[in-house]
Amino acid sequence: MTVPDTFPAMSIAQANALLTASGSLLEMETVTIRGRPTRTWKHAPPTLRDVFLAGRAHGDKVFLVLEEERVTFEGFARAALRLAAQLIADGVQKGDRVAIVMRNLPEWPVAFFGATLTGAIVTPLNAWWTGAELEYGLSDSGTKVVICDNERLARLASHLPDLPELQRIYVTRATEEPQGDPREVWLESIIGRPNSWGSIADRALPDIDLAPEDDATIFYTSGTTGRPKGALGTHRNIVSNIMASGFAATRAYLRRGVAPPVPDPQAAQKATLLSVPFFHATGCHAVLTPSLFGGAKLVLMRKWDVLEAMALIEKERVTGCGGVPTIAWQIIEHPERARFDLSSLETVSYGGAPSAPELVRQIKKVFPKAMPGNGWGMTETSATFTSHVGEDYELRPESCGPACAVCDLQVRDPDGNVLPPGTVGELYGFGPNVVKGYWNKPEATAATFIDGWVRTGDLARVDEEGFCFIIDRAKDMLIRGGENIYCVEVENALYEHPAIMDAALVGRPHRTLGEEPVAFVTLKAGMSANEDELRSFVAARLAAFKVPVAVTFSHEPLVRNANGKILKTELKKLMGV
Known part of the structure; x- marks a missing residue:
């Protein structure tokens, strides 16, 4: 893509056409997915294994930070390969479910990609769930192996006798090697502690055939029946986020009439303060995967604390933070904010909750160099579906932005008829990031996924230029x-x-x-x-x-x-x- 330094500001349609033109990095192609022609990113990594390999190429750069623990991309890769070899030795085969039940730890991405490399369907469960809720998730998914932290094991302990299909339980952060259930194994006995991962003996990549439409993950999302439903995602669903994140930022430059900057290989490493959990689609698909692929650092926190967060932004030169509006508000309004150097921030973005239009104005006032961002997505869309950044967000703070270039939005009436722009109805979405359906729930799948379109349950309107405005939630x-x-x-x-x-x-x-x-x-x-x-x-x-x-x-x-x-x-x- 070659454009002059300055030019008339582009419409959404013009920017999309230029960015996705033939020969560009963000070029689109149409492929048939489950019998339906679907626009996809032509140059996206085909599978999560390709994301893993791209991440390993960043070598000795720091990937994960938690307090005094610092893990390089190479150290992460060696730990993931070691875990993958152990899971295969345990009998894990392609399509088996491997669950992750832990807070944000360096072990979480290792568990996710270690299991992915075996061809397993990775099943992250909400670490805030009670023991009974976790038991349901493990039972409903038919999990074969669970990888958890010691806190979650304590919550699960009384439920383990009711999970006979569970063959192995790997536990991390325990003070001593597990002595209870014979299925329990200390994870550190396999991969050691994070600061030692760089010295793990190298292992070959598992020889497992993976394809874009293979099942990759089950992320649970609560339903109006009160029982969580497992959204079954593919490799293509997840990797779509990698291109979507870069696309939104680049489009913002074209919208204001400025050429996007040429990537500088000598530029300082991007760094994100992760304040959302990995077990959410946002944390895993929209943050972890693009960060691994692009070589960005992830700075983790044991629990959210605004003073600690500002200290970490200063110390680690964090370039992006946010997650949910709560985070941005707390930083902006904290009385001690001025004593921290937060000048490294380039983006303050969030989603997942309603936000006041005043917030975007405050972000620009407090962080004049940072680009505010918002967006909309759901577990069923594998995170990012719309993106709203820069001046577009400032001018339309009530909107969640236009759909990603490979995605389509429609507003329909109760009979399924498509409504004209500006009319309120139920929001439907279509694209390569829409999951296959719900795990072992054919009736719920049929009710929510209509000819490849997902019924979001949100009441919305879409204006003439494609900007989406969520009005209310049809679901309770x-x-x-x-x-x-x-x-x-x-x-x-x-x-x-x-x-x-x-x-x-x-x-x-x-x-x-x-x-x-x-x-x-x-x-x-x-x-x-x-x-x-x-x-x-x-x-x-x-x-x-x-x-x-x-x-x-x-x-x-x-x-x-x-x-x-x-x-x-x-x-x-x-x-x-």
């Missing part, structure tokens, strides 16, 4: 700091309490988290319960982020419509929403 769900909370799941937990007659969960706006869950309940006659009791009751059954922050008691049954459905719009009015 709220998003708290990037975490999906399906209301029926929490309501069902409340209904298990013997004193509950009526229960409803609604979202209350929160400036930094986007939303927070609030419960409305009516007690049975003659029964009693208080707010702390009910919150503790839910906490014993569900992950902490799903627990209502407040419980409002009603002396009358909750208001319903003629069909008996609780009118949550009326409940929101009681909160002034």
Whole structure:
């Protein structure tokens, strides 16, 4: 792609056409996927194995940082190959499920790519889930091997007898080698500790045939039935994010009438402060995979702390941070921000939760050199589907941006008819990043995936130029700091309490988290319960982020419509929403 230094600002269509033209790095081609012609990135790495090999080529550059642990790309590669060899020795074959259940540790990417190189379907589970929720994920997926940290093992311990299909449990960060279940093995006995990975003896790449449409991952996403569903993703689904991230940044230059900068091999290494979990599609597909491929450093934190985050940005010369709007707000508003050198930041981007239009203005004010960014995607779209960066985001802060060049958006009415631009309806998406369906759930798959299009459950409008505006969620769900909370799941937990007659969960706006869950309940006659009791009751059954922050008691049954459905719009009015 050759363009003059400056030129008239381009439309979205013009920029897309130039960036994806024949011969360009971002060139598109049409391939048939599951019987449907689909635009794809012609020069994307075909599989995650190719991503792994590209990452290893970055050699002695630092890839992973956690406190005093520093892992190079070569050290990561050797540990992943060593683990892959062990998994194959354990009997793991192509298509077997290998689960990862741990917080963000250097071992997480090693587990992910080590299992991927065997041809296994990697199944990351939410590390915030309770033991019962983890048991469901392991059982539903038919996991053969689980790789977990010691904290998650403690949560799973009482559930292991009910998981007979689980053949091996690798445990990391334990103070001593596991002595309990005979299936347990200390992961460090296989790969050692992170700072020693560079000295692991080299091993050959497993001779496993992998193709773009092979099954690669199962990421669980909660459904309105209250039972999580496993979204079955392919290699192509995931690697599409690599090209999408570069495409959005380059398009921003063309939109303002400026030639994109020529890549400088001598430029300082890009670095991301990772504040979202690897077990989310965003953390794995939109951050981990492109970072490995492009040679960027990932700086991990044991838990989010805004002071520690600012210190790490300064120390590691972090160029990108964000994750969810909460992160950006906390940095911007912290009274001690000025004592840290945050000048290395080039992007402050986020997604996964509603964000106030004021946030983009504050980012530009506080970090004038940083490009604000937002976007939309879901587990079923393997993370990135729309991207919104730079001036486009500043001018349309309520939008989540236009679709990636290889993707299509449609807004449809309840009968499935496509609506004209500017009309509100249900959002549908199509592209090479849309997953195959839900693991072992044919009815749910048929209801959500229509001729290759995914029904998002979001109410939206798309303007004439292709910018998408999410209006509301058709599904009964709220998003708290990037975490999906399906209301029926929490309501069902409340209904298990013997004193509950009526229960409803609604979202209350929160400036930094986007939303927070609030419960409305009516007690049975003659029964009693208080707010702390009910919150503790839910906490014993569900992950902490799903627990209502407040419980409002009603002396009358909750208001319903003629069909008996609780009118949550009326409940929101009681909160002034």
